[in-house]
Amino acid sequence: MTALTFLIILMQGPISDPNATNNYLLLGYVVMWIIGAAYVVSLAARQRNVRQDIEMLQQLLQDDEDTAV
């Protein structure tokens, strides 16, 4: 009986607990998506800056035209 139990345990395969590596799984995904999110944030920030620049420049040109007239 004990021999059979041993045999069954031995036949389980290389890893008994697939959840042992869950920390790495989480870390991997978190880091990956932090990078993705960082890019999205950078896109949004650049967009905002450019919009502000355009407004300011258009304002400058407008003022200039007004004073010229």
Add this chain to the structure above:
Amino acid sequence: MELTRLNRNVRILNWAAFVTISIALLIVFFYAPTERTMGNVQRIFYFHVGAAWVGAVAFFVALVAGAVYLRRPSKKWDTVAVASVEIGLVFLTMAIVAGSVWGKPAWNTWWNWSSVRLTTITIAWLTYAAYFMLRGAIEDEEKRGRFAAVYVIAAFVTILLSYLSIRFVNDLLHPVVVGGTAEALEGQAAESLQEFAPGVESTRMVISLNASVIAFSFLYAAWMVNRIRLQRFMDEAANLKMRVVARLQGELS
């Protein structure tokens, strides 16, 4: 202008990307089979491959845009190239980092220079990062587009060689997955690198992989559209700047 119309389509695309990524995440975490030798951390593989594959596609798109630009020099092709390289670089970064984290429990080290694949992918990353240094060093817009296009064509050779070496170099550490067919998966099982029960589990793996690739493709499309739109704004700002400078110089003289 066409800004409002762009806004609506862009928003749809953004939502589509978000939805497909979420679905893919669910699939990878719950539907994909559990691997036997290393446990759940193997699930990183799906997004790792998805990012790497779509990244390579992004660089290929850049190559095509570059080639077309050389034939027909128009700003829009240069914009497509810049956007594609930028996004491709982000995807490649994600793939490298994800691969490194996956590698830690699998090979017991964060990095492994003797892995030919890791090394060549890093080289590809450096090559495309240098693309932006080249662009930064050229002031003339036309020359910048031309040189950038030539460089992006030459740089794709590094991508080709990376993927060729992954395919053919006998690197026990980095498993070969091309296309994700059942035979390739069973081949891996034979190498004891990734082990699944044959049959249903292999199919589930294939489906999960495809889901990831589709999700990243949507993400690529969404990011491309946004990046190109950003570039248009930046060009307009540069244009306005020139006019302001010209106006000021006119006033001074």
Add this chain to the structure above:
Amino acid sequence: MSKKTNKSAVKTPRSAFWSSVWAIVWKDLQIEKHTRQIVSVMIMFSLVTVIMFNFALEANLAAAREVATGLLWATILLAGTLGLNRSLAIERENQTMEAILMAPINRSAIYLGKVISTTVFVLILEAILVFIFIIFFNKPYWRPQVILVLFLGTIGYIAAGVLVTSMTIQTRTREVLLPVLLLPLSLPLVLPAATIVSSYMFPQLPDLAEIQTPLSLVLVYDLLMLTVGFLTYHYVVES
């Protein structure tokens, strides 16, 4: 007189192409023979580099011998950037490039000519380096397979190098930018090449199966880079 015009009238486009190539190679070799600026600079730099590396590794001779092949390739790469810069800067300084471009010479012929002449210069450097390395590190770099791989690797490196250098000398930062662009671009060639050379450093020769993959990677790189350079050089030199 009439004989001469007859000859040029019969010239096919292909022979005109190749005569342009050899004309450029000949010009570069002649200039180097008289000024000796390219090869000597590369040799001096390489000697200093090798001595520097030796100092760094002196404490551990075994380590030095192990990394010798990597050292060899690193030295070739770095010295190569000097040679490439010089070779193309000469054209720019004397404005010979503009003169060449004004003539109806196929741009790809200029590219090939430049690749061949610069390869010759770097091969001369490598001959000296191999000699030094055999003596310093006591390793069989004289093996014909090693020489072959060095040759093939150099071709690919210079093929990429001429293309990239022609771009960087036209930028604001010039020489500074070249290593940043060229070194990552050439690593997919150098890594397999170094692997092959390393495997020949042992008394027992490796069998073909071991080296066929890295060898094919080297050949693929050479072909691809030469093709890319050939097709796109026109866009790099036009003004």
